[in-house]
């Protein structure tokens with residue numbers, strides 16, 4: 001099939017513009033009617049392909065929601081929307097930050113995309129980057145202070161990892177008895193097929209964890225003491241490692257002192273080494289309460305290159321996993337008993353994860369592997385559209401449609417017009 005790449009570029013730009021609510025972009029209308037943290041950083045990167053000032057605005061709006069303790073929330077509830085659950089009334093985080101928000105964060109990809117946007121036009125970018133640099137530093141310091149255990153980054157809720165129902169959390173989720181969670185009405189399953197979404201079992205625990213944070217007034221010290229869910233995540237660890245490398249490079253370009261950031265990178269490298277699970281021969285998530293690995297090879301394991309570690313041992317793993325099904329990279333190893341080609345983070349391919357893995361392979365000089373991943377991603381989007389995620393067996397689109405971050409990574413990475421070809 002010959003592809004009309006220009007048409008795809010145009011459609012991707014239309015999606016970004018269509019999901020733009022003035023200063024911030026929705027992941028997709030209906031299912032996700034607010035500003036999401038890492039979606040927004042991807043959106044900024046996509047906008048930078050055709051509207052640099054708009055790209056900077058996206059990041060500035062995201063950081064306008066930063067809490068005084070440095071945390072940048074995973075959702076900013078700019079305008080009320082009755083079609084979403086759990087909304088601000090459930091989170092109960094009013095007054096914690098300048099904008100109504102959730103009480104947890106999300107994968108810190110912003111520094112990496114900010115640096116890429118800055119490099120496109122340093123003169124235009126400098127005042128923006130100067131103003132954002134201390135905010136990014138404060139956010140990364142918050143991760144260092146409240147979200148690391150023995151150097152690795154931990155998540156306090158599956159939503160904080162951005163991989164909601166990944167099998168990485170199964171052990172820690174099973175340890176939660178969601179008593180008193182009460183009645184609630186999900187909204188996600190009225191927008192998309194319930195078979196593509198997390199189960200009620202998972203959802204009860206998601207809400208129970210939100211209620212716990214609310215009861216503790218989102219006080220980090222209290223949550224560290226009481227939250228049974230504290231799982232070290234290779235994805236978060238590698239993403240923060242990469243973000244710190246990019247923040248340090250940006251800081252150097254701006255003439256800032258980056259000594260503190262360099263110390264963090266060393267700590268994260270030591271933490272990542274602890275996440276190597278010899279039994280499966282891969283980086284793995286680790287439940288810091290139960291002191292147990294999850295035992296799964298997931299898309300998170302393959303972010304090691306993105307973190308800057310050219311680990312030979314992961315090459316045979318990625319080759320095995322991406323050869324198992326037609327489209328790479330399944331979010332869970334197809335050989336795992338929990339693999340499900342439709343259910344969200346338990347099998348489907350996510351173009352955004354492919355992009356991060358691909359960027360990592362590229363920066364480690366693994367050009368052939370990166371090119372292969374980019375081709376698959378291009379074929380998936382070209383043949384099946386800008387879906388939230390895709391079935392690795394037949395490529396069929398799943399979840400929400402006209403998705404911002406899928407359009408963004410098309411423009412900035414997967415499209416032939418994205419440069420490099």
Ligand code: GLC
Pocket residue numbers: 027032036037038039161162163164
């Ligand atoms: C889902 C994804 C998360 C994403 C959000 C908005 O919750 O798991 O990573 O940020 O949707 O797209």
